[in-house]
Amino acid sequence: MKSIYLHQWQRFRRAPMLVVSFFLLTVVFVFTLAGFQSDDKFTVLALVKEGSSDQAAEEWIDRLNESEGMFFDLREEEEVREMMRDGRRNFALAVGDSDYRMVVAAEDANLMRVESYTAQVFREEFRLMQAEEAGGENIREDIQSSLEDPVLTVTTETIEGAEGTFVYDNQIQTLFGMTLFFSIYTMIFSLMNVTEEKRTGTWDRLIVSPLKKSQMYIGHFLYCFTVGCAQIVVIFLLFKYGLGFDLGGNFPAILIVVGCYAFAIVALGTLLMGLVKSSQQLQAVIPIVATAMAMLGGAFWPIEIVTNNIVLFLSQGMPILYALDALKSIAIYGRGLADLAQPLSILIIFGVVCMGVGVNLMERRG
Amino acid sequence: MLETEELRKVYKGTAAVDSVNLFLEKGESVGLLGPNGAGKSTTISMIASLIAPSAGDVRLNGKSVLKHPNEIRKVLGIVPQEIALYPELTAYENLKFFGRIYGLKGEALSRRVQEVLELLGLEDRQKDLVKTYSGGMKRRINIGAALLHEPEILIMDEPTVGIDPQSRSYILDTVRKLNEEKGMTVLYTSHYMEEVERLCDRVYIMDHGKVIASGTKDELKSILSGEEAILVEMDRDYPELVKELDADEAILQTIETDKGLKLIVPKGSRLLGKIFQAAERHGAQISNITVQVPTLEDVFLHLTGRKLRD
Ligand SMILES: Nc1ncnc2c1ncn2[C@@H]1O[C@H](COP(=O)(O)OP(=O)(O)OP(=O)(O)O)[C@@H](O)[C@H]1O
Numbered sequence: 001m002k003s004i005y006l007h008q009w010q011r012f013r014r015a016p017m018l019v020v021s022f023f024l025l026t027v028v029f030v031f032t033l034a035g036f037q038s039d040d041k042f043t044v045l046a047l048v049k050e051g052s053s054d055q056a057a058e059e060w061i062d063r064l065n066e067s068e069g070m071f072f073d074l075r076e077e078e079e080v081r082e083m084m085r086d087g088r089r090n091f092a093l094a095v096g097d098s099d100y101r102m103v104v105a106a107e108d109a110n111l112m113r114v115e116s117y118t119a120q121v122f123r124e125e126f127r128l129m130q131a132e133e134a135g136g137e138n139i140r141e142d143i144q145s146s147l148e149d150p151v152l153t154v155t156t157e158t159i160e161g162a163e164g165t166f167v168y169d170n171q172i173q174t175l176f177g178m179t180l181f182f183s184i185y186t187m188i189f190s191l192m193n194v195t196e197e198k199r200t201g202t203w204d205r206l207i208v209s210p211l212k213k214s215q216m217y218i219g220h221f222l223y224c225f226t227v228g229c230a231q232i233v234v235i236f237l238l239f240k241y242g243l244g245f246d247l248g249g250n251f252p253a254i255l256i257v258v259g260c261y262a263f264a265i266v267a268l269g270t271l272l273m274g275l276v277k278s279s280q281q282l283q284a285v286i287p288i289v290a291t292a293m294a295m296l297g298g299a300f301w302p303i304e305i306v307t308n309n310i311v312l313f314l315s316q317g318m319p320i321l322y323a324l325d326a327l328k329s330i331a332i333y334g335r336g337l338a339d340l341a342q343p344l345s346i347l348i349i350f351g352v353v354c355m356g357v358g359v360n361l362m363e364r365r366g
Numbered sequence: 367m368l369e370t371e372e373l374r375k376v377y378k379g380t381a382a383v384d385s386v387n388l389f390l391e392k393g394e395s396v397g398l399l400g401p402n403g404a405g406k407s408t409t410i411s412m413i414a415s416l417i418a419p420s421a422g423d424v425r426l427n428g429k430s431v432l433k434h435p436n437e438i439r440k441v442l443g444i445v446p447q448e449i450a451l452y453p454e455l456t457a458y459e460n461l462k463f464f465g466r467i468y469g470l471k472g473e474a475l476s477r478r479v480q481e482v483l484e485l486l487g488l489e490d491r492q493k494d495l496v497k498t499y500s501g502g503m504k505r506r507i508n509i510g511a512a513l514l515h516e517p518e519i520l521i522m523d524e525p526t527v528g529i530d531p532q533s534r535s536y537i538l539d540t541v542r543k544l545n546e547e548k549g550m551t552v553l554y555t556s557h558y559m560e561e562v563e564r565l566c567d568r569v570y571i572m573d574h575g576k577v578i579a580s581g582t583k584d585e586l587k588s589i590l591s592g593e594e595a596i597l598v599e600m601d602r603d604y605p606e607l608v609k610e611l612d613a614d615e616a617i618l619q620t621i622e623t624d625k626g627l628k629l630i631v632p633k634g635s636r637l638l639g640k641i642f643q644a645a646e647r648h649g650a651q652i653s654n655i656t657v658q659v660p661t662l663e664d665v666f667l668h669l670t671g672r673k674l675r676d
């Protein structure tokens with residue numbers, strides 16, 4: 001097993017381009033999509049709703065600007081309307097004394113995000129006011145201090161109609177999503193060493209040697225696992241220390257999640273190898289599987305904003321969903337391993353099943 | 367030492383190998399001959415415990431290989447028909463890896479790798495990537511990879527396919543050296559008669575999954591002891607001439623070859639005059655005529671009515 005494992009590294013040393021290119025791709029993508037945005041807030045134009053007081057509107061804007069992710073810029077109505085006419089802005093927020101309205105000139109991808117954030121803030125504020133009227137004067141402080149300081153809070157409706165809040169952190173979302181996405185390629189392409197060995201006949205050479213078949217498989221799996229983990233962890237460290245991304249304080253927990261995820265993906269690769277006939281087929285299948293999984297599992301955009309029931313249902317089968325969920329729990333919500341038992345055990349069960357079925361399929365085909 | 371018992375392998379209803387009984391004594395060099403698709407590689411794969419037989423068994427010193435595959439794996443070196451190496455690694459790295467999986471380590475491993483490289487005449491090129499090697503050099507490393515653990519039994523599946531005469535000669539000499547000097551038991555598969563004639567003491571001839579003849583080279587040739595072959599080289603094909611010779615009772619077999627005709631005739635029959643006359647009648651230009659004692663190739667032809675290679 002050790003000889004097989006070390007041998008894969010030797011082969012990697014001679015042909016490192018594949019792994020290196022996926023590593024670089026990840027860095028480039030994360031850097032361009034999230035690297036610069038740390039100070040650059042998303043700005044929303046706001047105006048005072050007709051017949052409302054300027055002062056009330058300003059208070060609302062202050063309240064809205066407590067978020068770190070968006071900046072609400074209160075301007076004169078005239079100015080805002082002109083910018084919308086010129087097409088420089090697609091929408092704006094009109095703030096009244098106790099309500100708001102979205103002024104929309106054209107479709108905009110961010111509209112929904114802004115809308116639900118605003119609704120959330122208003123609703124929270126009303127609730128606080130009600131609570132204050134009903135009793136305790138300190139209630140506002142109490143609640144404030146017990147709330148974590150969210151970057152941006154949006155309400156989503158789930159299938160059941162229940163409300164849950166989630167924090168959208170573009171940097172973290174992009175870093176985790178892209179890194180896990182590209183690591184699929186690295187791991188499954190590395191696993192192709194097995195199909196290649198079967199094709200060239202070196203696999204048969206190993207079978208007729210005193211090595212056990214399990215040792216051969218484990219050697220390969222272990223190599224892919226290490227390469228995948230190493231790629232993910234190095235990228236995390238790079239962005240944490242190089243660009244100051246906030247991954248939370250619990251890095252060991254992140255390592256454990258990465259390990260479980262890498263295991264699940266190596267297992268998925270094994271299953272794919274069991275299902276297809278040749279390396280060429282596998283090469284064709286990998287991008288399809290990786291992209292579909294990333295889209296459904298929330299690697300490209302947060303799964304929390306998805307409302308399509310079919311997508312939500314399918315996402316349940318994607319290991320990347322559980323890994324992202326667990327990583328975000330640690331980095332954004334500061335949760336510990338104890339809270340991650342569920343996603344992690346799903347990843348491990350997924351891995352064990354895929355690996356078992358995959359190896360069996362390969363062996364049956366002979 | 368090693369024997370197969372009624373070995374059989376069925377693929378989708380057809381028997382690729384059918385009731386094959388072979389044996390190898392220690393130190394012997396045995397040839398396994400047969401045309402494409404005869405079942406040679408399949409037989410070898412079963413002996414090496416690579417694939418499971420549909421029926422029958424292989425015994426190593428009386429022990430079933432099916433039940434104890436590890437026994438044979440330790441003492442067997444197998445050279446596959448296709449080149450099975452890691453092209454992106456150097457020859458040295460390839461050999462080192464294949465030595466390591468047989469449990470060789472450290473100093474002993476390095477020494478063995480150098481010995482094998484020396485044996486193959488590739489010490490100078492050991493640091494080069496295998497993918498930069500010529501076909502013949504790859505073939506040599508392909509053999510070397512099976513030699514690191516000094517196997518007691520060496521099975522070679524057409525190790526000289528598609529290479530230049532020098533490399534082939536080198537390989538044959540190497541195999542002979544291993545057999546004679548190290549006492550290695552060799553099973554050599556080929557469809558080149560000359561190779562088997564040069565290397566092997568005993569020969570099995572396979573066709574359509576069955577062993578159709580076996581014995582020492584002389585025993586096999588004695589099958590044809592009453593016959594000889596007349597090779598007639600001509601400027602081009604003369605179908606009418608062939609027809610006439612074919613119809614002649616005195617000629618046992620008429621075979622068209624690249625250069626002309628091969629006639630199998632009873633030993634001592636005086637047919638040359640007759641052949642010249644027939645050629646003259648059909649206007650055929652004879653450029654050369656040779657009388658040959660039978661080769662294993664002729665034996666094969668006699669047994670199957672086909673040539674070994676097309
Ligand atoms: N895995 C397989 N599946 C189906 N048929 C097979 C398989 N392997 C071999 N065969 C068939 O078994 C027969 C014997 O094949 P084998 O490779 O043993 O021949 P061979 O004597 O080694 O020929 P060659 O000289 O071309 O190497 C062939 O007809 C081949 O098509």
Ligand SMILES: [Mg+2]
Pocket residue numbers: 406407408447523
């Ligand atoms: Mg063959």
